[in-house]
Every structure is written in C-alpha cells, then in structure tokens.
Amino acid sequence: xxxRVHVMLKDGVLDPQGEAVKSALGHMGFEGxxxxxxxxxxELDLAATDKAAAEAEVKAMCEKLLANTVIEKYTVEIA
Amino acid sequence: xxxRVHVMLKDGVLDPQGEAVKSALGHMGFEGxxxxxxxxxxELDLAATDKAAAEAEVKAMCEKLLANTVIEKYTVEIA
Numbered sequence: 116x117x118x119r120v121h122v123m124l125k126d127g128v129l130d131p132q133g134e135a136v137k138s139a140l141g142h143m144g145f146e147g148x149x150x151x152x153x154x155x156x157x158e159l160d161l162a163a164t165d166k167a168a169a170e171a172e173v174k175a176m177c178e179k180l181l182a183n184t185v186i187e188k189y190t191v192e193i194a
Numbered sequence: 195x196x197x198r199v200h201v202m203l204k205d206g207v208l209d210p211q212g213e214a215v216k217s218a219l220g221h222m223g224f225e226g227x228x229x230x231x232x233x234x235x236x237e238l239d240l241a242a243t244d245k246a247a248a249e250a251e252v253k254a255m256c257e258k259l260l261a262n263t264v265i266e267k268y269t270v271e272i273a
Contacts (some may be wrong), residue, residue: 121235136236141260145251147241156200156235157215162226172224180218 116161118173119192122182123154159180166193195240197252198271201261202233236260248272 120139124130137151163169171189173191182189204207209231216230238255242248252270261268 123235123237132253133236136260140255143258145255149239149241150237151239152237154235154237156233157203157212158202158229158231158233160230162228176219177222179222181215 116163116166116169117194118159118161118169120157120159120173120177120181121154121192122177122187123152123159123191125128125186128186139183154187156179162184169193195242195245195248196241196273197238197240198273199236199252199260200233200254200269200271201236201256201266202268204265204267207265234260235264245272248258264269 119169120122124181132153133151136153140148140151159173161169161172163172170193175190177191178184195261210265212230213233216227219227231232238252240248240251243249249272251272252272256270257263
C-alpha cells in the first residue's frame, strides 16, 4: 500500500522558499504568477493492507516526525 | 487558476532525505515501512485563464527553474 504525504507551511506563515521561487520566475519573464508556496511531499511504501489502519499510522508519523505541526499542515493520501 | 507541481528524484537516483526518513521511522517503532522518497511540491496562483496555456507555462517553469531534469522528474496538475 502506498501513501503520499503533503507537508505545507500553514497559511499566514511566511514561506521564504515560495517567495524566492516567485521572485525568480518574475525575473525570468514569467508573468501573472501570484502567490507561490513550497512544501514537501513524502511517498511511503507500507506493508499494511488495511486502508484505515495505514492512514492512522501515517498520520501518527506526521504528528511525530514528518511535520512540525506548530507551523506546518499535512494531508495524507492512501492509494 | 491554481497549479500544483510535484518534483521528485528520478527512480534510481539515490534519495538521502527519503532514506533518512525511513531510518528515523524505523527507530521510532513504525514497522513495515518500505521505500520512502521525498520531493518538493510547489503551489502557484496563476493569472492565466486557459487551462492548456497554463499547463504549458508551468511546464516551461519546471524545465527552466523548478526541476533539475538531469536527476528529477516533475508532474503538473492544473485546478
């Protein structure tokens, strides 16, 4: 079973990486680019076969390791 | 119009971040975690209103700035 986790800075938290990308795109001539946010994506292969159990386990991984929940939000997709 | 870009290391390219996450999860007691790959996700707000044009523009951004196509692959989603 595969899981995909997105970890993004929460809305309102300054995102210097996103700002740098936005600025660089502007300098390169790409127009009409508004807000840019950059985050992490983590893909995991899991031995679990139960979708609900896998989702609960991955959420626990996010809370304990993958995301800093003070400033980051995460979403979990199980496929 | 919003675009979401995923940039991942190509298959076969060593992913030290993913290996570190896998190792840390193992040490924390999460069992049954196989391969882990970590990449970037970039969310952009675009002024473009035509979906095909927006997708073409974002692919150009990936080729020129967002991805290192020697070792990274990317996918573009337009929403």
